[in-house]
Amino acid sequence: MHLIAFNLEFEKSGAGVLLLEKSLKDGYAEGLEVYDMLAPGDPYKLDWCDQSDLVQDWVKPLSLAGHLYARVYLGFLRGRVKSALKAMPQPLRRLMRDGYLRTTSAD
8 A cells, every 4th residue: 555645845755756766767777768757748757857759649439428538528628627727726726626535535
């Protein structure tokens, strides 16, 4: 089990950061030339790299639900929802997150 206790004072000592550092060091020791951080290109990943490549989502809908997902969510909503969430004030995002966590923890 991996528990996360987040405190900015110890941000660089978190389990995920230490695991990533170890993985990168092992890769360099093995002579690897490329380390794929996987999509999406989140800002924390860009802090660790010196090069990035654009990626494209590809989807092949096989049902009506798949077509709706591809056209409506991937093609229209996803980028707008992400932008809207990023533009929200931090207290509102925190309130939404806490409300979501309360509803999912009740299950």
